[in-house]
Amino acid sequence: MSGLDIRGLTLELGGRRILDGVDVEVPAGQVTGLAGESGSGKTMTGLAVIGLAPAGAKVSGTVAYDDGEVRVPDLLALRPGAMNRLRGRRIAMVFQDPTASLQPMLSVGTQLTDHMRHHLHLSRSAARTRAAELLERVRVPSPEAALKRYPHQFSGGQLQRIAFAIAIACEPKVLIADEPTTALDVTVQAGVLRLLRELTDDLGLAVLLVTHDLGVMSAVADTVAVMRNGSVVEHGSRFQIITDPQTAYAKELVESLPHTPPPGTGEGEA
Amino acid sequence: MTAVQLPRRRALRVPVAWRRPAAIAGSVVLLAWVLVALLDPLLGLQDPLQQSVGDAFRAPSAAHPFGTDALGRDVLSRTLWGVRSSLPLAVALVAGSLVVGSVLGAVAGYLGGAVDEVIMRIADLVFAFPTIILAMVVAAALGPSLLNAVVALLVVSWPNYARVMRSLVLGARGQEYVVAGRLLGAGPFTSLRRDVLPNVSAPMLVLAMLDFGNQILLLAGLSFLGLGAVPPTPEWGSMVADGVTQFSSWWLATFPGLAIFSVVVAFNLIGDSLRDALDPRTAGAVQGSSI
Ligand SMILES: Nc1ncnc2c1ncn2[C@@H]1O[C@H](COP(=O)(O)OP(=O)(O)OP(=O)(O)O)[C@@H](O)[C@H]1O
Ligand SMILES: [Mg+2]
Numbered sequence: 001m002s003g004l005d006i007r008g009l010t011l012e013l014g015g016r017r018i019l020d021g022v023d024v025e026v027p028a029g030q031v032t033g034l035a036g037e038s039g040s041g042k043t044m045t046g047l048a049v050i051g052l053a054p055a056g057a058k059v060s061g062t063v064a065y066d067d068g069e070v071r072v073p074d075l076l077a078l079r080p081g082a083m084n085r086l087r088g089r090r091i092a093m094v095f096q097d098p099t100a101s102l103q104p105m106l107s108v109g110t111q112l113t114d115h116m117r118h119h120l121h122l123s124r125s126a127a128r129t130r131a132a133e134l135l136e137r138v139r140v141p142s143p144e145a146a147l148k149r150y151p152h153q154f155s156g157g158q159l160q161r162i163a164f165a166i167a168i169a170c171e172p173k174v175l176i177a178d179e180p181t182t183a184l185d186v187t188v189q190a191g192v193l194r195l196l197r198e199l200t201d202d203l204g205l206a207v208l209l210v211t212h213d214l215g216v217m218s219a220v221a222d223t224v225a226v227m228r229n230g231s232v233v234e235h236g237s238r239f240q241i242i243t244d245p246q247t248a249y250a251k252e253l254v255e256s257l258p259h260t261p262p263p264g265t266g267e268g269e270a
Numbered sequence: 271m272t273a274v275q276l277p278r279r280r281a282l283r284v285p286v287a288w289r290r291p292a293a294i295a296g297s298v299v300l301l302a303w304v305l306v307a308l309l310d311p312l313l314g315l316q317d318p319l320q321q322s323v324g325d326a327f328r329a330p331s332a333a334h335p336f337g338t339d340a341l342g343r344d345v346l347s348r349t350l351w352g353v354r355s356s357l358p359l360a361v362a363l364v365a366g367s368l369v370v371g372s373v374l375g376a377v378a379g380y381l382g383g384a385v386d387e388v389i390m391r392i393a394d395l396v397f398a399f400p401t402i403i404l405a406m407v408v409a410a411a412l413g414p415s416l417l418n419a420v421v422a423l424l425v426v427s428w429p430n431y432a433r434v435m436r437s438l439v440l441g442a443r444g445q446e447y448v449v450a451g452r453l454l455g456a457g458p459f460t461s462l463r464r465d466v467l468p469n470v471s472a473p474m475l476v477l478a479m480l481d482f483g484n485q486i487l488l489l490a491g492l493s494f495l496g497l498g499a500v501p502p503t504p505e506w507g508s509m510v511a512d513g514v515t516q517f518s519s520w521w522l523a524t525f526p527g528l529a530i531f532s533v534v535v536a537f538n539l540i541g542d543s544l545r546d547a548l549d550p551r552t553a554g555a556v557q558g559s560s561i
Contacts, residue, residue: 050453055382088454100446105468105550114464115454150550166454 002028002066003206004049004174009061011041011048011230018044020230021061024208028067028173031200031207033221033238035214035253041230042210046176049075049208050091051083065090067173089119092167096179098159102151102166108135109147112166119170134165138195157188161195168199175199178210193220214253218242226250290546296539299532307353315347318504327519337521339512348504349525356486356506357533359420363485366424368478371431376470378432379439380462390436393429401426402491409497419498423488427481434477438470445469472545479541483534487511506530 004026011019019041026032034042047053049063063075070090072078078086095101103111112134113127122130128147135143138161140154151159160180167175177196181189197220200207209221217224218238225235226249234241234250245251306313322342330337336345378389396404405422412418442448443466451465490507492498498508506526513523546552 052449052452084455084457087452093450093453095446095450097446101450103447103451103465103469106464107550115456119455152551163450 002068002173003030004208005062005064005066006045006049007062007064009045009048009063010059011044011053012058013054013056018057018230019048022227022230022232024225024232024235026174026206026208028206029200029204030222031197031209031220033217033224034208034210034227035212035217035224035241036227037253038212040227042212042227043178044230045227046093046178046208046210050087050093050176051075051078051080065174085119088115088172089170090172091174091176092170092172094160094163094167094175094177094180097183098156098163099151099183101163102159104151107148107150108154108162112147112162112169115166116169130169131165134169135162137168138162138165140165155188156184157192160184160188160192164192164195164199168203168205171203172205174206174208176208176210179212180209181216182211182213189216190219196220214242226253290543292539293543296536296543299536300540303353303357303529303533303536306350307357310351310354313350315350316344318343318347318351319502320344327516329519330521336525337519339509339519339522340516345509345521345525348509349506349529352504352506352509352526352529355416355503356489356530359416359489359505360482360486360533363420363423363427363489364478364481366420367427367431367481367485368474370424371428372435372474374428375432375435376439376462376467379436380443380458380466386436389432393432396426396429402488405488405492406495406497409492414497416498419489419492422492422497423485427485427488430481431474431477435470435474438473439466442466442469468548472549475541475545476538479537480534482537483530486530486533 004024006022006024006026009019009022010017022041022045024032024034024045034045036042044053048057048059053059059076061076062073065072065075065086067090070086072086075083075086075091102108109128109131112131113122113124116122116127116130117124120127131147132143135146140146140158140161146154146162151162154162160183163180180196181192184192193216196207196209199205200220209217211217214224221238223236224238224241225232226241226245226247227233228249234245234247236246241250242254245254320343322338325334325338325342326340328334328338328342334344334346336349339345339348374389374393378386399407405419405426408422408425409419412421439462445465448461448465451461456464486507487510488507489498490505490509490511493501493505493508493511498505501508506529509526510523510530513519513521513526516522
């Protein structure tokens with residue numbers, strides 16, 4: 001299978017078992033949602049996969065990576081240097097709050113080009129050209145000018161689009177998005193989710209979308225895994241989870257959904 | 271619009287810092303001191319080394335505007351000549367301890383673990399002794415010379431910077447943008463240089479600017495003991511140190527003291543403006559303002 005295959009991911013920190021055998025498949029070209037209440041270990045799953053679990057954490061299980069070109073039977077077993085070469089290149093991550101995840105002292109252009117030059121060995125001008133294309137791709141207005149501006153000069157929605165542009169710059173095959181719309185205004189959420197869907201389809205990305213918001217899930221996810229207390233209690237198609245949840249916990253989660261139409265369809269972005 | 275504006279903005283980066291009134295004031299004072307240092311021989315001053323025992327402890331007058339010292343030397347002339355040794359020494363000391371302390375503190379804070387332990391325990395060791403005593407011991411061990419006095423002061427000064435730097439880096443390292451940078455493939459040193467340091471430079475700059483007065487006075491302490499500037503050479507710190515023991519001759523310590531004060535204030539004004547100008551979030555404020 002092309003994508004990520006997480007098997008029995010377990011993480012212990014200070015004697016506490018935070019992840020307890022997480023099993024999820026994240027196939028290419030699909031958005032796999034990871035839902036669950038706060039503290040259930042969604043973020044920790046994402047961080048463990050990418051090798052950034054907090055210091056002192058004991059991680060076990062396997063995370064298989066395959067993109068057709070590169071196959072890694074277990075990301076967790078990679079040495080730090082090898083993992084570093086995959087990060088940003090093959091596996092990228094987008095965070096919840098773009099005002100916190102972009103470096104305030106560096107221009108957008110620098111943040112967009114540094115890793116391209118590092119991973120893809122592009123020249124400064126080639127990286128610059130590609131950066132402008134990327135900004136165009138994620139629909140940030142006047143890309144050339146935007147490259148020279150700093151994060152504080154953009155709105156939250158634009159910043160998250162920039163964060164996506166940075167993430168996809170080196171053509172990764174796996175994208176981990178941790179609550180990418182939670183910090184955004186509802187009207188802006190839809191646009192960002194649509195962008196996520198578009199990128200998944202066009203680039204064949206395997207996306208792990210972490211969110212506690214089933215509304216967001218129902219808008220973009222192909223399948224949804226429901227987490228509780230550090231393990232996945234149910235994994236099925238979006239349709240099945242929303243309309244016919246099998247476990248009591250998933251049922252509760254679905255019932256707690258606000259009865260507003262999910263974002264991501266129809267309305268445009270402010 | 272922005273596209274046209276921005277190439278210009280990079281070129282103007284430093285001048286923008288100097289468009290603040292505070293920066294202009296600070297620069298004017300420093301520039302004045304540099305000019306004085308360069309032009310000392312041309313100013314028609316009395317010889318700063320010339321003693322005249324009969325004229326000792328004269329209060330300020332037309333002949334000696336800043337009075338005379340215990341050996342009858344002209345304090346005005348000594349103050350104006352003093353800038354030649356005091357200013358470059360203070361700059362070297364502050365720059366040296368800033369660099370050494372920042373590097374060690376940043377490495378300790380970012381890498382943590384055994385590296386952190388070793389660096390910070392050495393820093394604690396330095397902190398355990400009174401600054402001037404330790405500086406004396408080091409200077410005495412190295413032998414009396416100005417260079418050795420500078421080295422001795424670097425040895426005792428870096429831990430201050432290292433401590434502050436370490437705690438700043440500890441705070442910044444947990445920021446999401448630092449994690450995000452690591453996720454893009456930045457190794458520890460790239461991450462430190464690119465994402466952490468620019469975000470902790472402002473407080474370090476302020477610390478350094480406030481340290482100028484300190485360093486001048488510490489150096490004076492060593493000179494006073496014959497471990498720093500060789501005695502007849504006019505130097506502000508030693509002039510103040512000599513002067514404060516002469517209660518009735520207030521002018522001895524006051525004028526070189528004011529000189530130190532003016533330099534410290536000037537560096538602080540420049541430091542503040544530099545801090546604002548280096549931060550893209552506040553650098554724009556000047557462009558937008560009516561200055
Ligand atoms: N650095 C850490 N040290 C110790 N425990 C932690 C740390 N980070 C998270 N935890 C614990 O791990 C558990 C899972 O946290 P995680 O951040 O993965 O939750 P989450 O599902 O992402 O929640 P949310 O929806 O609120 O983001 C929580 O109980 C939390 O207290
Ligand atoms: Mg979370």
